[in-house]
Amino acid sequence: MSIFCFCVFSGSFVSLFEVGHLITSGNFSKVYEGTHAFSDKVKVALKCIPKRRVDRYLDISGHSKPVLAEVALMMRVGEAPSCPNILELHQWLEDESSFTLILEYPEPCRTLEDYILFSGPISEAQARLFMLQVLQAVKHCHERGVYHGDIRSRNVLVTLHSLELKLFDFRCARLISSKGFESSQYHGSEAYTPPEVLGQSTFHAAAADVWALAVLLFEIIHRYLPFESFDAIQHGYVRMDPTLSTACHDLIFHCLSRNPAHRLTLQQLEEHRWMKA
The missing domain is CATH 3.30.200.20 (Phosphorylase Kinase; domain 1)
Structure with missing residues (x-):
């Protein structure tokens, strides 16, 4: 070498x-x-x-x-x-x-972003396998008092032979505060930005992560992102594949509520019927 x-x-x-x-x-x-x-x-x-x-x-x-x-x-x-x-x-x-x-450095591996782009369509069953793993990573971070701050497909590795996922890149991470964070402290991907960061002075780690996980699930299944601009994040309509199961529609819909108080919690997300299927 x-x-x-x-x-x-x-x-x-x-x-x-x-x-x-x-x-x-x-x-x-x-x-x-x-x-x-x-x-x-x-x-x-x-x-x-x-x-x-x-x-x-x-x-x-x-x-x-x-x-x-x-x-x-x-x-x-x-x-x-x-x-x-x-x-x-x-x-x-x-x-x-x-x-x-x-x-x-798991080998062979690629980012989830590249896997989505080059692997072909991903079934709901495989998407569920991926989401369960990312959710476990996010829950573990929260249990340790850490907000990752930049959950997105580019920051997840897929080990190709086992399809094991690993969250990485803690550059934006912060210690979780019960008071939340000032919106100016958000440094994650623009496409995953929760609407409260754009329209309110503060945001909270758990609600922001639920939003990001729903954006990630949408991206895995559709192979493109649900929002193309900040205006779409705040006001746009989420168009989901009509062939998806009712449970999948329901999970994404309730995690992408623009009011963070109306979103599922991480625990409710884990217990949702689509995740349990």
């Missing part, structure tokens, strides 16, 4: 891993394939995050100084007993200019 781009990693890091091809690149990080040099060539994902002045940090026990929020919250959700539907953080390193996260 070729080794390159050492400039983004510290010297101690290079001695542990062979850095392979670029998996994905975003505005705030780059993710490379990595191979552990001393552990039977175990594959990992290496996420390199340049330090920025706007980075958020959290105090966590066992550390003498605050830790990058993304790292701290991944450590929080990763404490035993962990959730198999959340990508595991193996280790993290910090130098003067960046953080490097050493992450679980």
Whole structure:
């Protein structure tokens, strides 16, 4: 395997891993394939995050100084007993200019977004299998007091041979507050934005996640997103495939209520007859 781009990693890091091809690149990080040099060539994902002045940090026990929020919250959700539907953080390193996260890398895998685009039509039964797994990941985050903040198909991995799903990318994650969050603090995908973020001063983690899960289910089944603009999110009509079961229609309809108080709760979503079918 070729080794390159050492400039983004510290010297101690290079001695542990062979850095392979670029998996994905975003505005705030780059993710490379990595191979552990001393552990039977175990594959990992290496996420390199340049330090920025706007980075958020959290105090966590066992550390003498605050830790990058993304790292701290991944450590929080990763404490035993962990959730198999959340990508595991193996280790993290910090130098003067960046953080490097050493992450679980299931192979072969692709994002759920790519799976939806290239796999062909997805049945309700398979969609249910996917939704049950993402829901477990979201519930686990909430049990640990963590709001992921950016649930979407691009942030879910599908392990192709087992169809096991794993939620990842905690860049937007925050500690859950009973008071909710200011709408200006929402940094998730525009297509998944709940209407209260657009029309109210505050929003709450649970209601926002139920909205995002319904958008995700719609996308899985229809292979496109239900809303194309902020105006559609606030005022548009959701057109669902008429061949879907009545239970599926009912679940999506009640999770996409524009009034967050009228949406299903996470518990009600899990207990809905479509999820139990």
